[in-house]
Amino acid sequence: MAIMIAIAGITKTFHLGELDVSVLKGINFSVENGEYVAIMGASGSGKSTLMNIIGCLDRPTSGSYILDGRDLTTLDDDELADIRNQYIGFVFQQFNLLPRLTALENVMLPMIYADVSRTERIESATEALEKMGLSDRLNNRPNQLSGGQQQRVAIARALVNNPALVLADEPTGALDTTTSHEIMALLTKLNQNGTTIAIVTHDPTVAAQTKRIINMQDGVIVETGKIGK
Numbered sequence: 001m002a003i004m005i006a007i008a009g010i011t012k013t014f015h016l017g018e019l020d021v022s023v024l025k026g027i028n029f030s031v032e033n034g035e036y037v038a039i040m041g042a043s044g045s046g047k048s049t050l051m052n053i054i055g056c057l058d059r060p061t062s063g064s065y066i067l068d069g070r071d072l073t074t075l076d077d078d079e080l081a082d083i084r085n086q087y088i089g090f091v092f093q094q095f096n097l098l099p100r101l102t103a104l105e106n107v108m109l110p111m112i113y114a115d116v117s118r119t120e121r122i123e124s125a126t127e128a129l130e131k132m133g134l135s136d137r138l139n140n141r142p143n144q145l146s147g148g149q150q151q152r153v154a155i156a157r158a159l160v161n162n163p164a165l166v167l168a169d170e171p172t173g174a175l176d177t178t179t180s181h182e183i184m185a186l187l188t189k190l191n192q193n194g195t196t197i198a199i200v201t202h203d204p205t206v207a208a209q210t211k212r213i214i215n216m217q218d219g220v221i222v223e224t225g226k227i228g229k
């Protein structure tokens with residue numbers, strides 16, 4: 001099977017004044033096309049830092065990252081942003097919707113960079129929201145939606161450009177148990193349809209729904225194993 005993510009010897013050091021904080025200390029792993037993985041580990045172990053690098057939101061201090069066969073190490077910021085828009089959808093714990101925009105407008109945002117007309121953007125965003133069961137909430141602003149509905153808007157936004165890779169950092173962290181199950185069911189279905197997904201979570205029941213768990217501890221991967229599905 002083709003490899004989606006190939007990461008070798010990745011380190012990340014933050015500079016805080018005089019202080020160097022070494023957060024990732026040599027990360028190696030790969031994710032195949034179509035995989036469904038969970039990244040677990042204690043608070044501060046470097047999960048979000050790693051996700052930001054995988055998502056092309058940040059760069060490693062050293063090491064190599066090959067995404068779908070393309071070496072990202074040598075790309076400039078614009079090229080990296082293009083890759084991000086083309087390949088990656090993000091889902092965050094706090095939804096990260098723009099409060100002044102409606103659900104429809106939030107979902108239309110990622111298509112600003114794609115070369116599509118406003119009519120097409122409205123059509124695609126409407127369709128993405130319909131798939132999330134939100135056809136009657138298109139014109140609601142985030143504060144007029146429940147947490148679960150807001151996360152479904154965020155997932156619609158993540159999916160509207162048909163990304164090959166979806167990265168979710170604690171997608172159920174701000175949701176109650178029932179809503180959390182609904183969101184995981186949506187992500188699981190998405191994976192069944194072929195999208196590669198990586199989820200950061202503290203919740204073992206969330207992780208158990210994926211097919212492989214990567215455990216991080218203090219900036220390194222200590223364990224990665226299939227969970228028999």
Ligand SMILES: Nc1ncnc2c1ncn2[C@@H]1O[C@H](COP(=O)(O)OP(=O)(O)OP(=O)(O)O)[C@@H](O)[C@H]1O
Pocket residue numbers: 014015016021023041042043044045046047048049050
């Ligand atoms: N921009 C930054 N500048 C300096 N230090 C940072 C920065 N971002 C993260 N860190 C530090 O890196 C370490 C790892 O942070 P990270 O957010 O990756 O952890 P995490 O595993 O996602 O934790 P949590 O489970 O709490 O979300 C922490 O000690 C944090 O303080």
Ligand SMILES: [Mg+2]
Pocket residue numbers: 047048049169
């Ligand atoms: Mg985090």
